Amino acid sequence: MKDRSMNGDSGDITIISHGVKLEGKITSGGSIRVDGSIQGDIISQSNVSVGEQGEVSGQINGQSVTIGGKVVGSINAKDKLTLEDKANLKGDIFTKILVVEAGARFEGKSNMSESKESPKSFSTPS
Numbered sequence: 715m716k717d718r719s720m721n722g723d724s725g726d727i728t729i730i731s732h733g734v735k736l737e738g739k740i741t742s743g744g745s746i747r748v749d750g751s752i753q754g755d756i757i758s759q760s761n762v763s764v765g766e767q768g769e770v771s772g773q774i775n776g777q778s779v780t781i782g783g784k785v786v787g788s789i790n791a792k793d794k795l796t797l798e799d800k801a802n803l804k805g806d807i808f809t810k811i812l813v814v815e816a817g818a819r820f821e822g823k824s825n826m827s828e829s830k831e832s833p834k835s836f837s838t839p840s
Contacts (some may be wrong), residue, residue: 726760732767739772746776748783755787766800779809781818788822 726744730736734750745761748768755772756762762776768783779791782798789795791809799817807824814820 730768732765764801766798773805 726742728740728742728744728746730746730748730750730752732749736750736752736754738754739757740746740752740754741757743759745763746756746758747763747765748756748770749765750767751769753771756770756774756776758776760776761778761780762774763780764770764774764783764785766782770783770785770787772787773789774785774787775790777792778794778796779789780796780798781789781801781803783800784802786804788806789803789808791807793809794811794813795807795809796813797803797815797818797820799815801815801818801820803819804821806822807820809824809826812824812826
């Protein structure tokens with residue numbers, strides 16, 4: 715199954731459905747879509763999308779990251795981060811391109827850099 719909203723190089727998509735709760739670190743070479751709840755870090759070589767009902771408590775690393783739900787933790791989007799209108803983000807942002815739709819909530823610091831190097835470490839807000 716390929717999600718057209720996630721323009722990754724890989725056709726592999728991991729979907730965490732609504733009602734699913736996971737604890738731990740998720741690592742994938744493909745895209746990840748979260749509509750459930752994750753307590754832990756997400757690392758993707760492709761795109762990460764958190765749907766309106768999705769909740770993540772942990773760091774998110776990916777090429778392009780789209781947030782529509784609730785995230786508590788730092789985000790490192792190598793290319794682009796999009797905060798949709800119902801997004802609620804509490805954490806620091808590291809990205810080249812930041813898109814914030816009207817209605818999105820963001821509490822933290824943002825760092826937009828052309829540098830290809832990502833930060834060495836993140837600190838999750840307490």
